[in-house]
Amino acid sequence: MSLLHGDPELARALACVRSVARRDFLFAGAAVAAGAVIPTGALAETAAQAAKPAGEVTDEDRQYMAMALDRMREAGVVNKTGGPFGAVLVLDGKVLAVAGNSVMRDSDPSAHAEVNVLREACRKVGSPHVDGAVLYSSCEPCPMCYSVAYWARVGKIFYGASYADYGDLFDDSNIAKDLNLPYGQRHIAVQQIMRPEAQKVWEEFRQLPDGARY
Amino acid sequence: MSLLHGDPELARALACVRSVARRDFLFAGAAVAAGAVIPTGALAETAAQAAKPAGEVTDEDRQYMAMALDRMREAGVVNKTGGPFGAVLVLDGKVLAVAGNSVMRDSDPSAHAEVNVLREACRKVGSPHVDGAVLYSSCEPCPMCYSVAYWARVGKIFYGASYADYGDLFDDSNIAKDLNLPYGQRHIAVQQIMRPEAQKVWEEFRQLPDGARY
Numbered sequence: 458m459s460l461l462h463g464d465p466e467l468a469r470a471l472a473c474v475r476s477v478a479r480r481d482f483l484f485a486g487a488a489v490a491a492g493a494v495i496p497t498g499a500l501a502e503t504a505a506q507a508a509k510p511a512g513e514v515t516d517e518d519r520q521y522m523a524m525a526l527d528r529m530r531e532a533g534v535v536n537k538t539g540g541p542f543g544a545v546l547v548l549d550g551k552v553l554a555v556a557g558n559s560v561m562r563d564s565d566p567s568a569h570a571e572v573n574v575l576r577e578a579c580r581k582v583g584s585p586h587v588d589g590a591v592l593y594s595s596c597e598p599c600p601m602c603y604s605v606a607y608w609a610r611v612g613k614i615f616y617g618a619s620y621a622d623y624g625d626l627f628d629d630s631n632i633a634k635d636l637n638l639p640y641g642q643r644h645i646a647v648q649q650i651m652r653p654e655a656q657k658v659w660e661e662f663r664q665l666p667d668g669a670r671y
Numbered sequence: 672m673s674l675l676h677g678d679p680e681l682a683r684a685l686a687c688v689r690s691v692a693r694r695d696f697l698f699a700g701a702a703v704a705a706g707a708v709i710p711t712g713a714l715a716e717t718a719a720q721a722a723k724p725a726g727e728v729t730d731e732d733r734q735y736m737a738m739a740l741d742r743m744r745e746a747g748v749v750n751k752t753g754g755p756f757g758a759v760l761v762l763d764g765k766v767l768a769v770a771g772n773s774v775m776r777d778s779d780p781s782a783h784a785e786v787n788v789l790r791e792a793c794r795k796v797g798s799p800h801v802d803g804a805v806l807y808s809s810c811e812p813c814p815m816c817y818s819v820a821y822w823a824r825v826g827k828i829f830y831g832a833s834y835a836d837y838g839d840l841f842d843d844s845n846i847a848k849d850l851n852l853p854y855g856q857r858h859i860a861v862q863q864i865m866r867p868e869a870q871k872v873w874e875e876f877r878q879l880p881d882g883a884r885y
Contacts, residue, residue, distance in 0.1 A: 511855075511862050522865050526872060533876045540885065541876045560885055565790055566799040566823040567781060576779055585780040595869050598861075600850055601822065604815035606859055607846050609780040614861045617869030626884060632821050636814055636850055641725075645820055647812075647828045648725050651736050655809050655831030658740060662747045662755045670840060671754065671774050 512613070521545045521593040522615055524555055528570065529595035529617075532557025540627060541595070544570035546578040548590040553578035570594065571602035575609050585671055586610045596622070599629040600636055608671075726827070735759045735807040736829055738769055742784065743809035743831075746771025754841060755809070758784035760792040762804040767792035784808065785816035789823050799885055800824045810836070813843040814850055822885075 525543040533541020539558030546554045556573035560566060571594050578587050589612035592598075596618040598606065606614060620630035631644070640647040739757040747755020753772030760768045770787035774780060785808050792801050803826035806812075810832040812820065820828060834844035845858070854861040 512860065514862075514864055518864065523868070526865070526868055529869065530872045530875070534872065534879065537881075541872055560799045560822075564793045564797050564799050566793055567786055567790060567819045568799075572781055576781060579778045579780055583778050585774045585778050585782075595872070597863075599818060600814050601818035603850065603859070603861075604813060604818065604846050605781045607842065607849065608774075608815065611859055614859055615864050616861065617863070617865045618873060619863070619866065622866075622870055622873050628821065632818050633850070635821065636817065636847070645817070645825055645828055646726065647817075647830065648728075649811075649831070649833065650728055650732065650829050651740070651831050652833065652836075654737070654740055655743065656836055658744045658748065658755055658809070659832060659836050661744070665748065667751075 514615075517550075518591075518593070518615060521547055521552070521591075522595075522617060524552075525570070525593045525595045526617060528555055528557040532559065532570065536562075538562035539568065542570040543595040544574045545593040546574040546587065546590055547593070548578065548582070548587050553581055553587070553590070567601065569599065569602050571598050572605050575605050575611070579609060588612070591615070597629065600632050728829075731764075732805075732807070732829060735761055735766070735805075736809075736831060738766075739784070739807045739809045740831060742769055742771040746773065746784065750776075752776035753782065756784040757809040758788045759807040760788040760801065760804055761807070762792065762796070762801050767795055767801070767804070781815065783813065783816050785812050786819050789819050789825070793823060802826070805829070811843065814846050 522545075525545045528543025528545075529541050530543070532538050532543055536557075539560035539562060542558040544556055545552060554574035554577035556570050556577060558570045559568040559573060562568075571592060574592070575587070578590065579585050586609055588610045590609070591613045592606055592611050592615070594602070594614065594616045597616045597620050598614060603614070620633070624630045635644045736759075739759045742757025742759075743755050744757070746752050746757055750771075753774035753776060756772040758770055759766060768788035768791035770784050770791060772784045773782040773787060776782075785806060788806070789801070792804065793799050800823055802824045804823070806820055806825050806828045808816070808828065808830045811830045811834050812828060817828070834847070838844045849858045
């Protein structure tokens with residue numbers, strides 16, 4: 458991981474390798490796709506991807522996390538823009554964005570610190586992707602934040618506090634558990650209607666030579 | 672569900688009941704919390720919440736879904752602002768927001784149709800919550816979108832196409848499966864550092880009489 462900070466060329470090369478791995482992963486995932494209800498742990502049993510050991514932690518990693526903790530305190534304790542959550546987004550050894558949670562200030566349920574830094578960083582690079590970037594979050598990312606990081610092709614996430622440290626105050630761990638339930642038992646009732654009409658638009662999209670894919 | 676469209680008073684009363692249920696749910700969730708690694712299906716075995724049967728579908732529901740499908744086509748086929756995904760957000764029988772996916776146009780990995788309508792609706796009501804609102808999505812919401820709906824206290828989600836209809840093109844179902852894996856096997860490497868420092872900020876936050884909680 459320390460190499461990513463010091464060598465932009467290597468970082469780009471790694472991002473390229475990772476992009477290929479991602480497509481392989483996509484293919485492997487498609488092979489076990491099983492309809493509308495998510496099979497709990499289905500991929501866990503079939504994943505070819507080996508467990509990744511925890512990596513080396515550098516002084517720079519600790520400095521970036523300290524910045525995230527500063528923003529955590531600022532957001533939750535000092536300015537009260539939202540809950541006490543902060544994040545930093547680093548790409549090729551450069552800080553692209555630093556932000557705190559601003560859910561209350563912005564009346565935006567998605568304005569978690571991690572989403573805020575990813576939005577800002579992507580705006581700066583002019584792409585919805587920051588391949589191989591490192592996300593430092595003061596707290597364990599909720600499923601929304603992890604998913605945005607996935608869509609943005611973040612390469613690594615460091616986090617500080619655990620769900621268990623604030624599970625009585627915020628719904629992060631409840632959402633993670635809720636996502637494991639079949640739709641009929643979810644916190645939000647989820648129901649499918651008009652699938653054939655939606656499939657027609659997909660057919661049309663698939664015939665485009667230049668559809669917006671990402 | 673049709674009652675929600677016709678009777679704002681009843682909708683508010685239901686939202687109030689739901690808010691209490693949410694706190695009970697939060698408490699039940701805390702009781703089975705189990706640290707940093709999410710136990711697959713833990714809540715599934717302990718949930719007191721009974722399975723909800725699929726509800727009645729009204730002509731209004733179909734009209735709102737048709738609007739979402741129009742935006743799906745506009746976003747993915749006509750204007751190509753992003754993938755073919757559209758959404759509509761309805762509160763108390765009124766359309767608060769209609770949007771398509773704009774990930775490519777906005778260079779924003781979080782700009783899915785569902786997130787776009789929730790952000791716009793919340794801005795309009797001046798709150799990060801739209802208690803009991805109904806979300807119509809052209810396609811099965813990805814974990815990011817479901818989570819934003821959860822944070823925003825959406826009451827019901829209708830969706831059209833299934834993950835399986837576009838699993839070869841977009842990562843939605845892969846992210847759902849990835850969230851079930853322990854951190855060591857995730858698509859993004861996730862590592863905890865400096866937890867004690869983060870816990871100190873939580874201690875400070877807990878002593879505030881007026882901390883921003885949501």
